[in-house]
Amino acid sequence: MAEKEATRAAYGRKLAELGEKYNFYVLDADLSGSTQTAVFAKKYPNRFFNCGIAEENMISVAAGIAATGVPAFASSFAMFACGRAFEQIRNSVAYPNLPVRVCASHAGITVGEDGATHQFCEDMAIMRALPNMTVLSPADSASTEAILEQLMTFSGPVYMRLGRYAVPQVYAKGEHGFKIGKGLVVADGKDVTIVATGIMVSAAIEARRELSSLGIDAAVIDIHTVKPLDNELIAEYCSKTGAVVTVEEHSVIGGLGDAVAALVAEKGGAKLKKLGINDEFGTSAPAGVLLEHYGLNAAGIVGKAKELLNK
Amino acid sequence: MENTTLLMLKEKAARIRMLSVDAVYRAKSGHPGGSLSIAEIVAYLYFNKMNVDPSDPQKPDRDRFVLSKGHCCPALYSALAIKGFFKEEELKNLRKLGAMLQGHPDMKSIPGVDMSTGSLGQGFSAACGMAARAKRESLSWRVYTVLGDGEIEEGQVWEAAMFANMYKLDNITAFIDSNGYQIDGAVKEVMDPNPIDDKFRAFGWQTFVIDGHDFEQIDRAVREAENCGRPAAIICRTVKGKGVSFMENNYTWHGKAPKDDEYAVAEKELTLAYKVALEESNNG
Numbered sequence: 072m073a074e075k076e077a078t079r080a081a082y083g084r085k086l087a088e089l090g091e092k093y094n095f096y097v098l099d100a101d102l103s104g105s106t107q108t109a110v111f112a113k114k115y116p117n118r119f120f121n122c123g124i125a126e127e128n129m130i131s132v133a134a135g136i137a138a139t140g141v142p143a144f145a146s147s148f149a150m151f152a153c154g155r156a157f158e159q160i161r162n163s164v165a166y167p168n169l170p171v172r173v174c175a176s177h178a179g180i181t182v183g184e185d186g187a188t189h190q191f192c193e194d195m196a197i198m199r200a201l202p203n204m205t206v207l208s209p210a211d212s213a214s215t216e217a218i219l220e221q222l223m224t225f226s227g228p229v230y231m232r233l234g235r236y237a238v239p240q241v242y243a244k245g246e247h248g249f250k251i252g253k254g255l256v257v258a259d260g261k262d263v264t265i266v267a268t269g270i271m272v273s274a275a276i277e278a279r280r281e282l283s284s285l286g287i288d289a290a291v292i293d294i295h296t297v298k299p300l301d302n303e304l305i306a307e308y309c310s311k312t313g314a315v316v317t318v319e320e321h322s323v324i325g326g327l328g329d330a331v332a333a334l335v336a337e338k339g340g341a342k343l344k345k346l347g348i349n350d351e352f353g354t355s356a357p358a359g360v361l362l363e364h365y366g367l368n369a370a371g372i373v374g375k376a377k378e379l380l381n382k
Numbered sequence: 383m384e385n386t387t388l389l390m391l392k393e394k395a396a397r398i399r400m401l402s403v404d405a406v407y408r409a410k411s412g413h414p415g416g417s418l419s420i421a422e423i424v425a426y427l428y429f430n431k432m433n434v435d436p437s438d439p440q441k442p443d444r445d446r447f448v449l450s451k452g453h454c455c456p457a458l459y460s461a462l463a464i465k466g467f468f469k470e471e472e473l474k475n476l477r478k479l480g481a482m483l484q485g486h487p488d489m490k491s492i493p494g495v496d497m498s499t500g501s502l503g504q505g506f507s508a509a510c511g512m513a514a515r516a517k518r519e520s521l522s523w524r525v526y527t528v529l530g531d532g533e534i535e536e537g538q539v540w541e542a543a544m545f546a547n548m549y550k551l552d553n554i555t556a557f558i559d560s561n562g563y564q565i566d567g568a569v570k571e572v573m574d575p576n577p578i579d580d581k582f583r584a585f586g587w588q589t590f591v592i593d594g595h596d597f598e599q600i601d602r603a604v605r606e607a608e609n610c611g612r613p614a615a616i617i618c619r620t621v622k623g624k625g626v627s628f629m630e631n632n633y634t635w636h637g638k639a640p641k642d643d644e645y646a647v648a649e650k651e652l653t654l655a656y657k658v659a660l661e662e663s664n665n666g
Binding site: 096117118120122123125127128130131132133134135136137138139140141143158159162163166167168 | 442488489498504509510538
């Protein structure tokens with residue numbers, strides 16, 4: 072396994088690399104150092120706009136650029152890109168179905184010390200509700216890069232959540248098999264399925280090892296595309312294992328857990344437990360401490376799986 | 383401006399007014415007041431200024447028009463229909479189920495609409511985005527946008543104004559339809575945005591204050607705006623409801639359709655004005 076890295080770092084690096092082959096614009100709102108769009112800005116200043124601390128304008132400007140026929144990537148912290156500028160995303164981007172890619176870093180609880188005002192755990196819930204919107208949540212550097220490359224020829228609006236926190240690498244560099252809209256079976260199993268997204272995929276793999284030592288054979292599925300959900304794959308594993316644990320660094324309301332729960336409720340065939348932030352605001356602390364505090368780790372996943380299987 | 387051009391434009395504005403109020407009446411809802419106040423601005427742009435082609439609505443080098451005050455789309459739709467982007471008959475389906483002409487401009491369904499708008503302030507930013515790309519790539523098109531004086535109460539408008547100045551967008555011209563009213567009443571009583579020209583000037587824009595119903599003044603300001611080397615705001619003093627006696631300067635006509643008896647009066651006034659303008663244009 073490679074060293075730990077935050078998905079935002081992979082985003083900035085790959086965006087600058089893709090800038091050579093593809094024509095697109097990149098916009099930021101005074102956080103280009105944090106979101107890592109500064110790497111692109113340095114290489115291609117003529118295709119970069121720093122919009123200052125004005126996210127609403129940034130999203131609609133991106134829409135205007137996209138309306139002239141060139142894709143636009145707009146980045147800020149998730150809280151501001153998707154939270155503050157929600158209505159611009161809805162009306163200027165999603166409704167006219169424009170190729171704007173809102174790539175938001177610092178999503179979820181792992182913003183860490185900045186605390187609740189900056190820890191956005193509702194972004195996927197909000198973005199999932201929008202017609203035309205594709206919602207992406209990559210697990211590591213390799214998946215971020217692979218998905219970003221696919222976005223170069225993808226049509227329609229996209230929301231991609233990226234993290235600040237350096238996470239273990241799930242996939243080997245350059246590994247293929249990522250396809251927007253398709254979940255990935257990271258490990259097969261027959262007793263329980265752990266459906267994870269974003270930085271929780273690596274925790275799910277760790278949980279699988281612990282469960283294995285308890286005699287529980289867990290499958291791990293990486294749902295990097297939260298919308299549209301890979302219903303087929305999840306339904307297959309529902310009937311195969313009969314038990315599903317969803318895990319996300321996001322509220323249990325409206326995110327991956329609810330998307331899977333809605334599917335299970337319709338199709339039947341599995342018991343389900345959701346692991347995520349339980350309808351509460353975050354708090355200040357180092358990211359690693361917070362993940363432990365909220366049970367967003369291997370131990371938390373193992374606990375849910377054992378509850379579900381009555382073990 | 384040549385007299386024949388002036389008379390032609392007066393005829394177009396009169397026809398835009400007639401068709402706009404007819405469409406709102408048939409739809410039984412919509413925004414007549416602000417549609418009537420921008421008839422000259424829209425007529426000037428579509429019939430004397432912009433490089434657009436109804437037979438090729440998506441042609442890449444066309445000038446762009448963004449109606450940031452999207453609720454006044456009856457005026458835009460009427461201009462597009464007169465210009466030939468679609469049949470005038472379509473105007474009768476405005477706001478009806480399955481109609482191409484949505485209650486606010488929809489770039490996906492309507493030929494000639496360059497940006498979906500309706501939520502105030504957003505169209506202005508999108509127009510700046512269009513101008514920004516053209517500027518960076520030395521593309522020849524120019525971007526025109528129309529905002530309401532109520533609309534500029536939105537904070538996003540001033541974010542966009544800063545952006546346009548920062549990136550030296552000398553290829554955008556914004557018309558501020560200063561008709562003095564918004565839904566709840568006079569702008570001065572609801573949330574006074576005045577002095578509008580001082581505000582835009584402070585944000586680095588070249589400003590012009592004109593009579594928005596006077597084609598000669600519109601023409602002069604638009605030409606000067608093109609060569610001023612900065613983003614340009616043309617503040618147009620207009621009359622809300624212009625052309626319909628009982629709608630003029632009456633904010634209650636911001637967003638409602640005339641009833642049968644009211645429409646009879648409006649239709650009579652607007653048709654007469656149109657006939658006179660048409661005759662003058664034909665004789666001109």
